[in-house]
Amino acid sequence: MGKPTGFLEYQRLSEAYEPVAERLKKYKEFVLRLSDEQAAVQGARCMDCGIPFCNNGCPVNNIIPDWNDLVYRNQWKEAIEVLHSTNNFPEFTGRICPAPCEAACTLNINSDAVGIKSIEHAIIDKAWEEGWVQPRPAAAKTGKKVAVVGSGPAGLAAAQQLARVGHDVTVFEKNTRIGGLLRYGIPDFKMEKGLIDRRMAQMEAEGVRFRTGVIVGSDTAAPGIANDAKEFVSAEALQKEFDAVILAAGSEVPRDLPVPGRELGGVHFALEFLIPQNKAVAGDGPNPISAEGKHVVVIGGGDTGSDCVGTSNRHGAASVTQFELMPMPPEQENKALTWPYWPIKMRTSSSHEEGCERDFAVATKEFFGKDGKVTGLKAVRLEWKDGRMSEIAGSEFEVKADLVFFAMGFTNPLGKLLESFGVEKDARGNAKATTDGAGCYATSAPKVFAAGDVRRGQSLVVWAIREGRQCAREVDQFLMGETVLPR
Numbered sequence: 001m002g003k004p005t006g007f008l009e010y011q012r013l014s015e016a017y018e019p020v021a022e023r024l025k026k027y028k029e030f031v032l033r034l035s036d037e038q039a040a041v042q043g044a045r046c047m048d049c050g051i052p053f054c055n056n057g058c059p060v061n062n063i064i065p066d067w068n069d070l071v072y073r074n075q076w077k078e079a080i081e082v083l084h085s086t087n088n089f090p091e092f093t094g095r096i097c098p099a100p101c102e103a104a105c106t107l108n109i110n111s112d113a114v115g116i117k118s119i120e121h122a123i124i125d126k127a128w129e130e131g132w133v134q135p136r137p138a139a140a141k142t143g144k145k146v147a148v149v150g151s152g153p154a155g156l157a158a159a160q161q162l163a164r165v166g167h168d169v170t171v172f173e174k175n176t177r178i179g180g181l182l183r184y185g186i187p188d189f190k191m192e193k194g195l196i197d198r199r200m201a202q203m204e205a206e207g208v209r210f211r212t213g214v215i216v217g218s219d220t221a222a223p224g225i226a227n228d229a230k231e232f233v234s235a236e237a238l239q240k241e242f243d244a245v246i247l248a249a250g251s252e253v254p255r256d257l258p259v260p261g262r263e264l265g266g267v268h269f270a271l272e273f274l275i276p277q278n279k280a281v282a283g284d285g286p287n288p289i290s291a292e293g294k295h296v297v298v299i300g301g302g303d304t305g306s307d308c309v310g311t312s313n314r315h316g317a318a319s320v321t322q323f324e325l326m327p328m329p330p331e332q333e334n335k336a337l338t339w340p341y342w343p344i345k346m347r348t349s350s351s352h353e354e355g356c357e358r359d360f361a362v363a364t365k366e367f368f369g370k371d372g373k374v375t376g377l378k379a380v381r382l383e384w385k386d387g388r389m390s391e392i393a394g395s396e397f398e399v400k401a402d403l404v405f406f407a408m409g410f411t412n413p414l415g416k417l418l419e420s421f422g423v424e425k426d427a428r429g430n431a432k433a434t435t436d437g438a439g440c441y442a443t444s445a446p447k448v449f450a451a452g453d454v455r456r457g458q459s460l461v462v463w464a465i466r467e468g469r470q471c472a473r474e475v476d477q478f479l480m481g482e483t484v485l486p487r
């Protein structure tokens, strides 16, 4: 345990942000990592609880109390060893994880949680700087070949785990660069993309092969879905060439809002705006959609909506409004009822702080426009009772809008990919596979496994890493009859 009296002596110290005016000028990260000394003080606040609820609240089950203690004792190299034992990519989660671990921290019951995520961020960034993160190639090769379809966090975690136990792993990605939504969904101001390139180089040194611009299973993606592929590989070819296939293709079909006026110019899915923006920041061509001087309406809350808000403000939008269907949540949760679980409460993201009008319990009824371009929308206020919504008569209103972004989530993966492998789907259209017991992560198709959003539906990076790691263990077990990989 860090310091037995640390939680009484020290306050939570959150990472500082650059001022809004500064960060709006650029697409770079603006969160200032804790100094070694500040991180050690945060580590000292950890009570090393008999039952570490944080460890259970973290989807990859990071061994949080151990690395809190090591940071407090200035044993950073040991801290990254412990952190890497459960998480392949702490530099991703240390930046963009919503930190369910902190909701589960015992200190969160009647005080402020330990700044777990900020310590994770400090450990991994220091480890890279010190040169402690090196390739870990397998001691011996197994001669088994594994194909991973999709290079998001699930595919990358699975590929790294399998390469490290000696399998020949090839990652197929339809887009130009690897990373999935880490690369093309999440903006640079939340996570700079050099972090993915650095991991990719490490994985290549461990023997992972990346084939980008290659679409698997179906030679076309559905409209609205990013596809840079110049090459097509059929499911049969992959099944013939490889001893196992992991589908880690994400959940890419966006939820639409088919109301009158949907076809007007200026009404877009969020990723039609965010993907070209990430490409523009990478120098891969301009974003054809500009929010400069425009009245922007973002429909839907969550991370995707926030990212549209932050990007629009960086473009210099005239105004940004965000609609949410659900009622405004409480400022503070009732911890007696919610702890140690993830509570529903008002969450204000850094993008909201940069300028955004938020309106809750609102349904969009219609878009209207001029010369084929959207100029506004009609909406109505909602009343929520016993989990059911109804429109409030006479509450209709209009809002000016030159650009509208749909950020209402993703419904399912591309059906054609699953069908091409003959993979059975669940009721929501995701790849059907369990996560517990014998044969978990295996789909109905022989030697085909599934992990991440393609299996669980749209989720979080940390869950994708967990599924990638666990799936890799099952694939290793399937190929070798035994495994040393952790769950």
Ligand SMILES: Cc1cc2nc3c(=O)[nH]c(=O)nc-3n(C[C@H](O)[C@H](O)[C@H](O)COP(=O)(O)OP(=O)(O)OC[C@H]3O[C@@H](n4cnc5c(N)ncnc54)[C@H](O)[C@@H]3O)c2cc1C
Residues within 6 Å of the ligand: 096, 097, 098, 149, 150, 151, 152, 153, 154, 155, 172, 173, 174, 175, 179, 180, 181, 182, 185, 186, 190, 214, 215, 216, 217, 218, 226, 248, 249, 250, 251, 274, 303, 304, 307, 414, 417, 451, 452, 453, 454, 458, 459, 460, 461, 462, 464
């Ligand atoms: C805008 C946005 C912001 C987000 N912000 C956060 C956040 O702040 N924190 C957080 O934890 N989560 C966030 N998420 C969610 C998170 O990004 C996803 O849950 C996570 O990336 C899922 O990982 P995955 O590996 O399962 O799939 P993905 O990251 O979706 O990767 C799947 C990959 O498979 C490729 N692919 C699909 N089909 C084929 C095919 N047939 N052939 C070849 N390649 C194929 C795709 O091109 C893609 O690169 C965000 C999501 C979005 C959209």
Ligand code: SF4
Residues within 6 Å of the ligand: 057, 058, 059, 060, 061, 062, 064, 093, 094, 097, 098, 099, 100, 101, 102, 116, 117, 120, 462
């Ligand atoms: S991965 Fe997320 S939940 Fe786990 S320790 Fe890090 S911030 Fe917390």
